[in-house]
Amino acid sequence: MKIIKLNAIDSTNSYLKQLAKETFLQEETVVLTNRQLSGRGQMGNKWLSREGQSLTFSMFKAFEKLQIEQQFMISMVVSLAIVKALKSLNVPKVTIKWPNDILSANTKIGGILIENVLESSFVKYSIIGIGLNVNETDFPNLPQASSMKLETGKTFQLEEVLDTILKNVFKNLKNISEKDFSEMKQLYENNLFRKERISVFETSEGSQINGIIKGVSDIGELLVETENNPLQKFQLKEVKLIY
Template sequence: MRIIKLNATDSTNLFLRSLSLDTTLTDFTVVVAKHQTNGRGQMGTVWNTQDAKNLTFSVFKRFDGFNLNQQFAISMIVSLSVVSALNKLNIPKVRIKWPNDILSANSKICGILIENIIKQTDVAGSIIGIGLNVNQTDFKDLPQASSLQNITGKHFDLDEVLHLIIEQLQFYFEFFNQSGFDNLKALYQSQLFRKDKPSTFSNEEGLFTGIIKGVTKEGLLKVQIEDLIIKYFDLKAVKLLY
């Protein structure tokens, strides 16, 4: 494992992708920055963070013959790794808000952005971006955001949290290799926010009520609506409201 520490960069994902084009990266190469000028989230959103108070980092994961049809496994592995690390830090009520936001109770504390490198029918590698709110205490205009310090009242060592997450990433990638997709999916589904509870969703047609029943192999959300009908949604088609 190699860790590259930067004072500032536009995006750790972009930095790592550019680096991968110029050199052969070792597995689990990590780029961590005190400040990002253009941090990114899911679907083009912006990830804002205060300098040197949070973790903004990216991890390069190399694969040999990882089937493209199973690429949602990477998202599940990363989500479970962060959840496990936070559980070890005694952060309460940690859950995964589909597909890979990490919550404590109803507050978002971590965002994940995974960019896969595709070669023909395989995933050759992944750039895994993680933004974790650690010691920031003020989230102006972001009422659903929080941090480890806000939740626990404790100040955390950023390097210790970083190493713990990387250890869990290594563990869950090996778990997937040894135990397979179905066991990984079962673990992931057990950690889903509001699973098996009546919840409110929004889509292009408006608001509706449903119950999350799990995910498909491709990562679609399975929602039971009225008359016990199961519908399947991708990330662009539905939003789970808090």
């Protein structure tokens, strides 16, 4: 594993993606920054972090024979690895809020942004960005945000948290093309936030609907049972879980 530490940068994902284009990267290269100026989340959202209190880093992972139609496996494996890592650090009630938010109880403590580079019919490599609120205690105007410290009452060593997550993620990503897709999907669904509970969703048109999360499709669509439809499939930009 090779870790590149930077004092400040716009986005670790953007930096690592550019680095991968310009040079041959050692397997399991990680870019870590103390201060991320323009962190990116899903759907163009910003990821805010505080220097010395949170972790913002990106991981490079190349693949062999991982087909394009299997790329949701990367998202599932990474999410589950982070859940396992946080549980080992005694963070309570860790779940995955579809598709890639990490929650403790009902509050968001982390997020994942995965950018896949494709070649022919395969995934060549992934840039996996992770933002994690570790020791922050103040989230003005963000009522659904929290941190590991707020949820546990414990101050964490950033290096220990980083090491635990990196080891879990890279271990889970090894031989990913040989993993049982159905088994991973079942594990992912078992850890889904608000699965089998009535929830409120906002559609891309701005309307709100009630529904029950039943799981995910093989390509990562959210499966929601609504009053008027036994099962609807939603892609990333089509629906937002309000809670």
